[in-house]
Amino acid sequence: MKNKVTNSDVFQLMEKWAPKQLAYDWDNVGLQIGSYHNPVTKVLISLDVMENVVDEAIEKGANLIIAHHPFLFKALKQVNIETPQGRVIQKLLENHISVYATHTNLDIAVGGVNDMLADALGIEKNDIIVETDREKLYKIVVYVPETHIDEVRESLGSSGAGHIGNYSHCTFQTKGQGTFKPLEGSQPFIGTENELEFVDEVKIETIIPKSILHQVISSLITAHPYEEVAYDVFPLANEGKRYGIGRIGTLKNKMDLNSFCEHVKKVLDVPALRVTGDLNKKVKKVAVLGGSGEKYIHHAKQKGADVYITGDMTFHVAQDAWQMGLAVIDAGHYIEKIMKQFTAAHLKEHLDKENIDILVSESNTDPFQFV
Known part of the structure; x- marks a missing residue:
C-alpha cells in the first residue's frame, strides 16, 4: 500500500x-x-x-x-x-x-456471500451448486543466473505462483548454461559489449492461474537481475480452480424442517420466512443461494438437497419444487x-x-x- x-x-x-x-x-x-x-x-x-x-x-x-x-x-x-x-x-x-x-463475483468467489451463508448456517463439506467458471492455468519458465535463484524463486512464490492444492512455492529447477552477446548500448548485468558470454543458469518452472499472471510477471522482472529477462509462458490443459454459484453441504445433525426454519431465522436475523414441504421432514443436506435463486431448484434437487434456501421464490416455481419433493425456504433477498x-x-x-x-x-x- x-x-x-x-x-x-x-x-x-x-x-x-x-x-x-x-x-x-x-x-x-x-x-x-x-x-x-x-x-x-x-x-x-x-x-x-x-x-x-x-x-x-x-x-x-x-x-x-x-x-x-x-x-x-x-x-x-x-x-x-x-x-x-x-x-x-x-x-x-x-x-x-x-x-x-x-x-455476482462476490456471490461466486471463495469466501464470498454464499460461503458466508453456508458457514453461518453450519453447512459442512460444501460444494458449489452450479459451476460457472474454471480458472485457466499457465506455466511460466524463467532462466536465472545461479547467484539469484533464491530471490527470483521467492518473488514467484510470494506473488502467488506455484500454488498446488495446499502447497505453495512449488517449482521445478534444471541447471544449464545460457549464452548471450551484449550489443552496443546495452547495460549488461554480466558480460562485456560485443563479446559472447556463457553463464551458469537455472531454469525455474512453475504454475500460475490466469487471474494473477501479469502481477507475477511484473514481480519476476523486478526481482530478476538481467536487463532483459528471458521467460516463456505456456497455456496448460490442466483444470484450474472451480467457481460457481450457490453452496450445498450437510448439517452436522439431522433436524426436522420446522426446527431448521427456526435455526435459519435466528442465524440470518429473519423475522419470518416462507417454506414449502412437510415441516416434520428430516433434513440433512442443505443448499443455499443468496439473492434470487429460483431458477436453480432443479440443480439443487439433482445435487441431492433436502432443502434449498434462497430468495424471491415465485408461486409456480415453488409448486414445482414442492411436487419434486424439494423443500424450499424463501428467506428473502435481504439475507445477503x-x-x-x-x-x-x-x-x-x-x-x-x-x-x-x-x-x-x-x-x-x-x-x-x-x-
Whole structure:
C-alpha cells in the first residue's frame, strides 16, 4: 500500500478476493461513480446504495461506499435530480463519495456471500451448486543466473505462483548454461559489449492461474537481475480452480424442517420466512443461494438437497419444487446483508496498518416489512 490509500488500492484488495471476471456477463461490477484515484479515509459497507445509505455516508464522513448490489445496473438515459436515482447521484458527486459494486463475483468467489451463508448456517463439506467458471492455468519458465535463484524463486512464490492444492512455492529447477552477446548500448548485468558470454543458469518452472499472471510477471522482472529477462509462458490443459454459484453441504445433525426454519431465522436475523414441504421432514443436506435463486431448484434437487434456501421464490416455481419433493425456504433477498460484516472484516484485516475507518452501514434497505 502507498502512504496515501486511493480507491484503486481498495478496489484491488476487493478484486483479489472477488475477481471481476467471475461476475455474470449481464452484471455491472466495479467502479460505479467516482474516481480510481480519489484518496480514501473512510469506507462504508452496504448491501445497497439508496438515499438513506448515502445520507449515512455523508453524516459519517465516508468517501467510499462498497455495495453488493450495483447502484447503476441499467443504462442511464438521463440524470434527473428530481428522481430518487438522480438525487442520489447528485449527493454522491457533491460530497465526493465514490461507489463500488461487488455483486455476482462476490456471490461466486471463495469466501464470498454464499460461503458466508453456508458457514453461518453450519453447512459442512460444501460444494458449489452450479459451476460457472474454471480458472485457466499457465506455466511460466524463467532462466536465472545461479547467484539469484533464491530471490527470483521467492518473488514467484510470494506473488502467488506455484500454488498446488495446499502447497505453495512449488517449482521445478534444471541447471544449464545460457549464452548471450551484449550489443552496443546495452547495460549488461554480466558480460562485456560485443563479446559472447556463457553463464551458469537455472531454469525455474512453475504454475500460475490466469487471474494473477501479469502481477507475477511484473514481480519476476523486478526481482530478476538481467536487463532483459528471458521467460516463456505456456497455456496448460490442466483444470484450474472451480467457481460457481450457490453452496450445498450437510448439517452436522439431522433436524426436522420446522426446527431448521427456526435455526435459519435466528442465524440470518429473519423475522419470518416462507417454506414449502412437510415441516416434520428430516433434513440433512442443505443448499443455499443468496439473492434470487429460483431458477436453480432443479440443480439443487439433482445435487441431492433436502432443502434449498434462497430468495424471491415465485408461486409456480415453488409448486414445482414442492411436487419434486424439494423443500424450499424463501428467506428473502435481504439475507445477503451478511456480506456487510464479512466484507468489513476482510478490509480491516488487509488495511490494518492504514489510517482508514471501515464502517458497516446501519441503514435498512429491505423494502419489505411483516405485519
